[in-house]
Every structure is written in C-alpha cells, then in structure tokens.
Amino acid sequence: xxxxxxxxxxxxxxxxxxxxxxxxxxxxxxxxxxxxxxxxxxxxxxxxxxxxxxxxxxxxxxxxxxxxxxxxxxxxxxxxxxxxxxxxxxxxxxxxxxxxxxxxxxxxxxxxxxxxxxxxxxxxxxxxxxxxxxxxxxxxxxxxxx
Amino acid sequence: xxxxxxxxxxxxxxxxxxxxxxxxxxxxxxxxxxxxxxxxxxxxxxxxxxxxxxxxxxxxxxxxxxxxxxxxxxxxxxxxxxxxxxxxxxxxxxxxxxxxxxxxxxxxxxxxxxxxxxxxxxxxxxxxxxxxxxxxxxxxxxxxxx
DNA sequence: CGTACATCCTCTAGTGACTAGAGGAGCAAG
DNA sequence: CTTGCTCCTCTAGTCACTAGAGGATGTACG
Numbered sequence: 590x591x592x593x594x595x596x597x598x599x600x601x602x603x604x605x606x607x608x609x610x611x612x613x614x615x616x617x618x619x620x621x622x623x624x625x626x627x628x629x630x631x632x633x634x635x636x637x638x639x640x641x642x643x644x645x646x647x648x649x650x651x652x653x654x655x656x657x658x659x660x661x662x663x664x665x666x667x668x669x670x671x672x673x674x675x676x677x678x679x680x681x682x683x684x685x686x687x688x689x690x691x692x693x694x695x696x697x698x699x700x701x702x703x704x705x706x707x708x709x710x711x712x713x714x715x716x717x718x719x720x721x722x723x724x725x726x727x728x729x730x731x732x733x734x735x
Numbered sequence: 736x737x738x739x740x741x742x743x744x745x746x747x748x749x750x751x752x753x754x755x756x757x758x759x760x761x762x763x764x765x766x767x768x769x770x771x772x773x774x775x776x777x778x779x780x781x782x783x784x785x786x787x788x789x790x791x792x793x794x795x796x797x798x799x800x801x802x803x804x805x806x807x808x809x810x811x812x813x814x815x816x817x818x819x820x821x822x823x824x825x826x827x828x829x830x831x832x833x834x835x836x837x838x839x840x841x842x843x844x845x846x847x848x849x850x851x852x853x854x855x856x857x858x859x860x861x862x863x864x865x866x867x868x869x870x871x872x873x874x875x876x877x878x879x880x881x
Numbered sequence: 882c883g884t885a886c887a888t889c890c891t892c893t894a895g896t897g898a899c900t901a902g903a904g905g906a907g908c909a910a911g
Numbered sequence: 912c913t914t915g916c917t918c919c920t921c922t923a924g925t926c927a928c929t930a931g932a933g934g935a936t937g938t939a940c941g
Contacts, residue, residue, distance in 0.1 A: 597917065607918085612899060627907050629918060642866050649840060649865070653898070663862050670859030674851045677861045681844040688837045691830055694795060698827040705820045713816035715823045716809050719795075720788050743888065753889085758928065773936055775889060799927070 593623075593631030603640035610640065618643065618653060618660075651680060739769075739777030749786035756786065764789065764799060764806075797826060 600607045613619040614630075619639060622630045639660065646656045655676050662673050697718070704714030746753045759765040760776075765785060768776045785806070792802045801822050808819050843864070850860030 595917080606900085608901085609899065611919095616898090627918085629907080638866065646865050647898090649843065659862065659865060662859075663866065670851060670861065673859055673861040674848060677844055677847050677851075681841065681848055684837055684841050684844060688834060688841060691834050691837065695827065695830050695834060697795065698823055698830060701823050702820065702827055705816060705823075710808050710812045710814050710816045710819065713808075713819055715816065715819040716805065719792050719805060720784065720809065741888080752929085754930085755928065757890095762927090773889085775936080793927090 593625065594633065594637065596630045596632070599632045599637055599640060602637055603644055605640050605644050613640075613643065616653070618657060649680075650684065651676070655680070739771065740779065740783065742776045742778070745778045745783055745786060748783055749790055751786050751790050759786075759789065762799070764803060795826075796830065797822070801826070 594602070596607055596610055599605075600610055603610075605613075610619065614621055619636065622632050622636060625631050642660065642663070643656055646659060651659070658676060659673060662668065662670065701715045701718050704718075710716055740748075742753055742756055745751075746756060749756075751759075756765065760767055765782065768778050768782060771777050788806065788809070789802055792805060797805070804822060805819060808814065808816065847861045847864050850864075
C-alpha cells in the first residue's frame with residue numbers, strides 16, 4: 590500500500606517546507622523516518638497527519654514546546670484532556686491580550702497617519718508622536734509578539 | 736550644564752535596558768558616546784531623547800531598520816515627510832491584518848475550549864480540531880508575528 | 882583608610898523557529 | 912548520456928535581544 594512518501598511530497602501535502610521538516614526531525618518533533626536505499630527519507634500517512642497537526646498548531650500560534658505536549662497527549666487518548674484544555678485556554682488569553690494591544694496600536698497609528706500634513710518633516714505628526722512619548726495615547730507594558 | 740548621564744540613569748529614564756543600549760550602539764542605532772576617564776559611557780539629553788524615540792517606536796512595533804530611517808528623517812527636518820508617512824501607513828496595514836487574523840484565531844480557540852468535554856483525550860475538541868484541518872474555520876495564509 | 886557592594890566594562894554564546902547557501906549524490910526523462 | 916530536478920549533510924545567518932563569565936571602577940559607610 591503506502592510504500593513511502595518523499596520529503597517533497599509530504600511537504601506539498603502538509604504545507605510544511607522541506608527544510609522545516611528536516612528541522613522538525615532534528616529537534617525531535619517529528620520521528621526520524623526510515624531511509625530508502627539511496628538514503629532518502631521515506632514517510633507514511635501517520636507522518637503526514639502529524640505534520641499537518643504541527644502546521645495547523647503553528648498557524649494557530651502555538652509554540653513548539655506546546656505542540657510537543659499536544660502531540661504526546663494525542664498519542665495517549667485514554668488520558669484526561671485537562672492539559673490540552675489548559676494550553677488552549679492560556680493561549681486564548683494571550684491572543685485576547687494581543688488583540689487589545691494591537692487595537693490600541695491601530696488607533697495610535699491612525700492618529701499619526703491622519704495627522705500627517707504631507708509636508709515637511711518639521712510638521713510631521715508621525716515623527717512628532719514618535720519623538721514625544723507624552724503626546725501618545727498608546728502605552729504598552731510590552732506588546733507580546735505572536 | 737549636562738555633565739554626562741551614566742548608562743544606568745539613561746536606561747532608567749528611557750526605559751531601555753542597559754544591555755540593550757549597548758546593543759543599539761553596537762548595531763549603530765545609537766552613536767557611541769564619549770567615555771569618562773574610567774571608560775564609562777557618558778550620555779547627554781540628545782541621547783536620552785533618541786533612546787526614548789527608539790523605545791517608543793519599538794513599542795509601536797516598528798523594526799530596527801524602519802527606526803533607522805525614521806531617525807535619519809528626524810535629523811533632517813527640511814525634507815518631505817512622505818517616507819515617514821509611508822512607513823507608518825504600511826505598518827498600519829500590517830497591524831490591521833494582524834488584528835483580523837488574531838480575531839479569527841480567537842474565535843477558533845474559543846470554539847476549541849468551549850467544545851472541550853473536560854473528559855478524556857478521545858473526545859477532546861482541542862486535539863480533535865488541531866488534528867483535522869478540515870474541521871477548522873480558521874485559515875491563515877500566514878499569521879505574521881508582530 | 883579599608884572594605885563591601887553596586888555599577889560598569891568587554892566578550893562570547895544562547896534564544897526561537899526557522900531560512901539560506903555550499904557542495905555533492907541520486908534519479909527520471911528525453 | 913546528459914540535463915535538470917530532487918535529495919543529502921553541514922554550517923551559518925536571521926531578528927532583537929538576553930544571559931553569563933570575569934574583571935575594573937566608583938561610592939557609601941565605619
């Protein structure tokens with residue numbers, strides 16, 4: 590039946606780039622597949638599913654370590670899903686926080702751009718607001734990056 | 736008058752950490768200040784303003800290279816502020832895009848967490864949705880990180 | 882004046898999640 | 912047979928810092 594998928598094909602099918610797949614193997618996120626006679630990696634359906642799971646999780650902003658936990662949970666379906674729930678909930682809280690920060694940032698940027706007189710730097714609101722923190726309504730404790 | 740601010744004080748005043756200030760000097764974002772007899776960096780008000788400008792720009796999510804351009808514009812106030820406007824506008828578009836992605840992501844995570852039966856992994860919506868991309872309403876071309 | 886301690890110095894290496902490139906081998910089609 | 916694609920390993924680079932080693936200097940107190 591399944592006589593081995595090449596790295597290129599598993600890459601196409603999963604949407605994960607070839608060097609990234611090798612990287613995932615290197616950091617132990619994806620098991621090392623068997624090799625062909627010519628030393629090429631030979632994947633199967635399980636690997637493709639795992640890669641798709643990984644890609645999807647990354648798209649949703651989960652970190653590699655979180656994905657590691659999620660994957661290990663998936664492998665033991667008898668265990669409580671409390672951990673998975675906790676990871677997703679924490680992640681949800683992060684996302685909400687990020688949206689709030691970015692929305693404040695959006696308003697500030699709009700104010701900057703709208704205020705720009707399109708003239709000389711001397712009267713430029715953009716430079717102005719950046720230079721003088723006091724004129725700014727946006728105060729990030731720290732905008733966490735996704 | 737101003738007889739030199741220590742790196743610690745300029746750090747406190749600007750909100751930029753000491754090693755980060757040295758890093759900014761290293762990459763040429765902040766000019767190398769004169770040194771005291773004992774080889775300590777000696778800053779002035781201009782440096783403090785520049786650092787505050789940098790910190791504020793970073794908080795607003797501008798990249799170092801963008802800040803470099805912004806700073807060079809600030810130094811030549813006679814020039815058209817078109818460039819500054821362009822940078823801010825592009826940045827604003829990015830931010831809007833990010834908010835859209837994150838909002839979709841938020842809904843998806845809520846769906847995951849709410850659907851979680853708090854039982855065994857077998858019935859866990861979190862794992863379920865992650866595993867099967869088809870069940871997911873969230874499709875990121877790529878969620879750009881802030 | 883001594884001593885404790887904070888602050889400063891330089892330098893190297895590590896972070897996360899990849900991405901790029903060198904240099905070479907295998908494989909399939911024309 | 913040769914062209915061109917995919918694959919292999921390995922190292923190093925990206926971004927914006929952060930951490931830590933190992934040592935010098937400056938300051939406050941007794």
